[in-house]
Amino acid sequence: MSSGFRAATRAVPRGLSASLRPATAPRASAFAARSYATTTATSSVSANPNFVDIVEVGPRDGLQNEKAIIPPETKVELVNRLSRAGLTTIEVGSFVSPKWVPQMAGTAEILTKMDKVPGTTYQVLVPNDKGLDSFLSHLSTHPDFQPVSEIAIFTAASEAFCKANTNASVAESLARLAKVTRRALDHGVRVRGYVSVVITCPYSGQADYGVVRDVTKELFEMGCYEVSLGDTTGTGTPTSVSEMLEIVSASNPIHKLAGHFHDTFGMGVANAMTAVNAGIRTLDSSVGGLGGCPYSPGATGNVATEDILYALQGSKYEVPGDLDAIAETGFWISEQLGRDNASRVGKALRARKLRAQQQEAAAAKGRSKL
Ligand SMILES: [Zn+2]
Secondary structure, three states: OOOOOOOOOOOOOHHHHHHOOOOOOOOOHHHHHHHOOOOOOOHHHHOOOOEOEEEEOHHHHHHHOOOOOOOHHHHHHHHHHHHHOOOOEEEEEEOOOOOOOHHHOOHHHHHHHOOOOOOOEEEEEOOOHHHHHHHHHHHHHOOOOOOOOEEEEEEEOOHHHHHHHHOOOHHHHHHHHHHHHHHHHHOOOEEEEEEEOOOEEOOOEEOOHHHHHHHHHHHHHHOOOEEEEEEOOOOOOHHHHHHHHHHHOOOOOHHHEEEEEEOOOOOHHHHHHHHHHOOOOEEEEEHHHOOOOOOOOOOOOEOEHHHHHHHHOOOOOEOOOOHHHHHHHHHHHHHHHOOOOOOHHHHHHHHHHHHHHHHHHHHHHHHHHO
């Protein structure tokens, strides 16, 4: 079955859509030539103001928070399936100590072995200077890694969460990240920022949206090209997400913000649509709804990529990715992890497919009796 949902935006590299965004941040001049030399997209597609980019975070944010640990070869296969399915931005893994996050062991190996599809941006999470050292040394010994020239850094909008997550206050974490960002930019590596717990914090409750706004602003000022606002606990509703975005976008350009919604209360799709309708044009999601959050007890995974694609189908918005292929990948990775597929759309598509197969088998049986 084909949903006919492969958008014409397959070859649109993130670099191009990003280039439409006014760059307030200094960017290393080497970056453009180095990372996006293979750009082939036509400007007519990339110029679509209703192109919603998907940052597939399943291999990192998703797997990092799954109980089961899968081998690097399976992660390579996951990344390859996602790029083959037409997703243009994939967060591959994290350069974090495997002592702290065993699920993220082998990220360097994945970078070495995965296919590097031209026009696809591959990101890695780098929590600190040490992580950046590992990533840069990896880049220097693998000059063929041109597509992997983007890192993500993270901080939080709550002191308690920041302390628990990074062992630093918000101000200390921002000071550390400014150094990491400066070094990355100096090496021609683009930097994406994450702000966690933008709606509620598992330790201190309701987020202060003014803090979310200010932390976001600092990330832009230090040189992040985009800042992803994370409803890490997944408690947001369309109303609270709207309120948060109104305050944050008063001091930050909405088209440079991304929405990152966990689906704990089943609001992920509604919140993502709220963000898109407010002007956000980048959404984070994970195939099969992989993930959770170790710091947010009970939090389920990110909103499923399949569900986001389905929600935007037939709308004025364009998205990258082949829905059927991504739905199949959701089932495949869920099986590898021994977990249920959390994507409602994935399950519905599979049920529809099974019914069609059964009807076909019944019809064939009927014919053979004739
Ligand atoms: Zn997350």
